[in-house]
Amino acid sequence: MGVIRRHGSFVLRVNPILCDGFGHCAELAPDLVHLDEWGYPIISPEPLPMADLGAYESARYAERGCPRQALHVARLHEPEGAQHPVSRSSRPSD
Amino acid sequence: MIEARALPRLFAGAGTRPSTLSEHEELFAPAPSTHGLLEELEASGLLGRGGAGFPTARKVQLIRAQRGHKYVVVNGMEGEPAAHKDNRLLSTNPHLVIDGAEMLAQMVGASRIAICVARDNPTVVNHVERAIHERERRNLRGPVIDLHTPPWRYVAGEESALVHWLDDNESLPQYRPKKPQVLRIGRGAALVDNAETCAHVALIGRYGAEWFRALGTEGHPGSTVVSVTGAVGRASVLEVNLGTSLRSILATAGADPDPQAVLLGGYGGAWLRGDLLDVAYCNEALAPHELSVGAGILAVLPRSACGIAEAHRVVRWMAHESARQCGPCAFGLPALADDLLQVLRGGSEGVAAVARLRDRCAVIEGRGACRHPDGVVRFVRSSLEVFREDVDAHLRGAVCAGARSSQRYLMVPALEHEEDLIWE
Numbered sequence: 060m061g062v063i064r065r066h067g068s069f070v071l072r073v074n075p076i077l078c079d080g081f082g083h084c085a086e087l088a089p090d091l092v093h094l095d096e097w098g099y100p101i102i103s104p105e106p107l108p109m110a111d112l113g114a115y116e117s118a119r120y121a122e123r124g125c126p127r128q129a130l131h132v133a134r135l136h137e138p139e140g141a142q143h144p145v146s147r148s149s150r151p152s153d
Numbered sequence: 154m155i156e157a158r159a160l161p162r163l164f165a166g167a168g169t170r171p172s173t174l175s176e177h178e179e180l181f182a183p184a185p186s187t188h189g190l191l192e193e194l195e196a197s198g199l200l201g202r203g204g205a206g207f208p209t210a211r212k213v214q215l216i217r218a219q220r221g222h223k224y225v226v227v228n229g230m231e232g233e234p235a236a237h238k239d240n241r242l243l244s245t246n247p248h249l250v251i252d253g254a255e256m257l258a259q260m261v262g263a264s265r266i267a268i269c270v271a272r273d274n275p276t277v278v279n280h281v282e283r284a285i286h287e288r289e290r291r292n293l294r295g296p297v298i299d300l301h302t303p304p305w306r307y308v309a310g311e312e313s314a315l316v317h318w319l320d321d322n323e324s325l326p327q328y329r330p331k332k333p334q335v336l337r338i339g340r341g342a343a344l345v346d347n348a349e350t351c352a353h354v355a356l357i358g359r360y361g362a363e364w365f366r367a368l369g370t371e372g373h374p375g376s377t378v379v380s381v382t383g384a385v386g387r388a389s390v391l392e393v394n395l396g397t398s399l400r401s402i403l404a405t406a407g408a409d410p411d412p413q414a415v416l417l418g419g420y421g422g423a424w425l426r427g428d429l430l431d432v433a434y435c436n437e438a439l440a441p442h443e444l445s446v447g448a449g450i451l452a453v454l455p456r457s458a459c460g461i462a463e464a465h466r467v468v469r470w471m472a473h474e475s476a477r478q479c480g481p482c483a484f485g486l487p488a489l490a491d492d493l494l495q496v497l498r499g500g501s502e503g504v505a506a507v508a509r510l511r512d513r514c515a516v517i518e519g520r521g522a523c524r525h526p527d528g529v530v531r532f533v534r535s536s537l538e539v540f541r542e543d544v545d546a547h548l549r550g551a552v553c554a555g556a557r558s559s560q561r562y563l564m565v566p567a568l569e570h571e572e573d574l575i576w577e
Contacts, residue, residue, distance in 0.1 A: 075479035076522045084474045090477075095516050096488075098479035133330070 062064050068135045071118040075099070077129035082104035087124045088117035154182065154360065157367035160375050161392040163352045167220070167245040171280045174227040174287045177248040182359055184252045187259040191217075194354065196362035198374045203228055203312075203347030208372075209354065216261045219335055219342035223263040225296070226319065226338075227254045229270045229277070229348040230303065230310030233419040234470075234564055235450045238378040239276045241350040241390040243270065244281040246352065247284035251298065253351030258296040259572055261344050264427045266298045267319055271305035278302055281357045304575045307420075307474035311523050312336060312345040314476070319343070322577045325476045326523035347448070349378055368428035369395035373435035377446065383405035383416070383453035383562040384530065393434065395446070400430040403453060413456045414539050416563065420467050421528020423535035427456070447543025454562050459539030459555030461547060463563045466532065470565035476576070482526040483515040489533055497556060507544060509535060547556060 071091055073084075080098035091107075091114060092100045107114050115132075122130045155165050166172055166180045195210035201552065211222060216223060229239040243250060254266045261412050268285070270278050277302065285298050303309050309324035316336040318324045327336070336343045344378060346354075355376060357365045368377040373395045379402060382388040384466060386407035404410065416426040423444050425432065432438050436445050454460060472486035495506035514530045522525065546553055 068225075072330055074522070075481065075520060076326075076328045080480050095481065096487075097480050097484040099484075099520070101516065101520070109172060131330075 063114075065110045067109050068114060069109055069118065070104065070106045070133050070135060071102050071121065072131050072133055073100050074104055075147060077127045078125075079127050079129075081126050083124045083126065084121040085131055088121035091118055092121060097110045101128075103121070109134070111131075155180075155356070157360070157364045160368070160376055162356060162368075163242060163249065163349065163378060164245055164392050167573040170180060174248055174284070174291065174367065181249065181252075184255065184355065185356060185359055187256050190256060190262050190358050193362045195301060196359055197357045197364065197365040198362075199350070199353055199357060199417050200373060200386055200436070201347055202353070202449065204446075206445060208347065210231040212346070213260050214546045215335065216263075216342050216344040220529060222340050222341045223258075223261050224264075224319075224338050224343045224345050225254050225258045225261065225266045225270040225350055225506060226315060227266065227282070227348055228253075228310060228312065228314075228345055229268060230305070230315065231271065231274070231433075231531045232307045232310030232540055233380075233448055234307075234380045234566060235380060235390070235416075235452050236448055237380045237390050237418060238449055239474040240274055242352055242378065243277050244280050244347055245430070247281055247290070249352040249355045250280045251288065251351075253353065253355035253358070254283070254298070255295055255352055257344060257346060257351065261343065264296055265341075266296050266339075267301050267313045269297065269301045269303060269310075269315055269319075271309065273303035273305035286396050290384045297328060297479060304577070306476075306574070306576065307471065308523060308525050309576075311525065313523060315345060316343050316531065318577075324576050326521075326525070327355070328380065328522040347493065349449075364533055370433070370435045370437055373446070374575040377449055379434075379449040379451055381408060381451045381453065382564065383451075384409040384412060384455040384458075385453055396433045396438070398431050399425070399451075402434055403430065403451065406451075408451075410454045411453045411456065412453045412457065414454050416452040416454065417450065417452040420471055420530075420563070421503050421525070421559055423531050423574075424445050424454075424460070424539040426539055446513065447577060452563055457555055457558070458562055459497075459543050459553050459558075460499055460536055460562070461543045462556040464536035464540070464555070464563070465490060465497055465560070467563050467567055468493055468533060470530060470568065471525070471532075473568050475525060476499075476523075479526070481517045481520040482532070485513060485526060488513055488528055489517070489529065493533070493536075496544060496547055503548045507537065 084092045199209045200206040245416045303318045313327040390462040412427045468491040492506040492510045
């Protein structure tokens with residue numbers, strides 16, 4: 060496994076137009092996704108820290124496992140004044 | 154020159170037929186150069202009149218900064234069944250709208266203007282066609298102006314659906330994860346502005362920001378066009394000074410002086426209780442009530458009407474108008490309509506339905522590609538809140554005269570068979 064950069068955050072997003080409610084995401088990432096009564100995923104829009112490797116990995120599983128390719132793990136740049144002010148300047152830019 | 158504090162501005166010189174190009178130029182003066190107009194537009198504080206109320210100058214700057222060729226899209230789709238303002242504007246002073254579009258095109262560097270009017274309004278289509286033709290004979294340079302006629306659907310006027318139609322002949326909203334996202338036709342960035350917004354730009358271009366600000370309030374300057382429907386003598390379109398009291402606007406329109414509630418912002422909007430009519434009609438004053446001017450719709454509901462019966466009909470129709478692209482909208486909105494029907498029927502089923510409505514609103518909100526489901530959620534929540542007494546009466550099983558009456562105040566078009574819905 061290569062070097063994992065743990066700074067910054069990520070968010071799992073669904074394209075609701077592509078999503079057909081297969082529900083695989085809720086099985087692959089049960090902590091991040093739950094399904095509504097019609098079988099469509101409800102995902103918190105709150106970014107999660109990259110340091111939470113377990114969550115990141117399951118988000119990636121869900122992304123890869125979606126038969127409609129409707130899921131996307133978006134990596135976010137750190138907002139101003141985030142937890143890693145020192146590493147920000149030394150971090151290679153995305 | 155139109156007097157700064159005089160009304161009407163946009164409907165100045167309005168007659169029974171659209172003004173011709175020469176009448177238009179005589180009344181408003183020929184369109185000036187756009188030198189320094191962007192600064193002027195910024196100083197004017199013009200907020201878009203299509204519903205979202207976004208500062209027009211900011212939008213112009215965003216598109217202007219894009220590379221490649223660009224489009225200006227004039228949104229005259231008038232998707233709200235209760236709205237008539239863009240149709241009225243394009244049928245009285247079409248050249249004012251087109252002038253504004255040309256000024257916007259010059260500001261962003263667009264080579265083409267697409268004026269969009271729903272094909273279900275053949276009279277308006279005709280007026281705009283004639284106005285474009287009149288200018289073609291005169292104009293030797295400037296952007297190419299095309300008229301486009303997408304099908305009329307509630308969401309067809311949503312900006313991403315409109316651009317989608319121009320790009321690919323489908324009136325379906327697009328997924329836009331980035332905010333703000335630049336909409337594109339092919340590779341060209343599109344500046345989408347409501348027809349009324351364009352007309353204001355045309356006046357700001359001629360008379361300046363200070364003139365524009367002579368009406369309206371600090372945070373919501375200028376005049377605006379409202380469509381008043383419901384319990385009014387006759388549905389009307391009025392140009393009003395932003396910041397005037399809602400009561401006086403309704404009085405001018407000849408509305409019921411003591412209504413139960415007034416719907417603001419259209420079928421994706423919210424209700425204002427009838428005892429709050431002294432509020433000033435502008436976004437600053439409406440914000441504390443969680444309301445906004447939106448696209449200028451005022452639908453008046455009399456005390457005799459049942460708010461829940463009206464809400465049910467509207468939500469049923471809004472569910473029908475879902476583009477059915479996103480699950481939470483395609484399945485959620487019909488579920489909301491079913492719940493409202495249960496509330497109308499009352500009893501223990503109705504009590505459960507009220508609780509379910511609240512839960513489902515929370516689940517649906519924010520989960521569509523466009524804001525259509527969010528609008529319906531806002532409308533449902535507001536209906537439950539404002540018509541609390543109607544809800545209670547139905548749950549108690551009391552006889553509701555309003556629900557039994559055949560009189561309707563919020564008009565909705567007939568529901569079509571699903572397979573008859575046209576999106577292209």
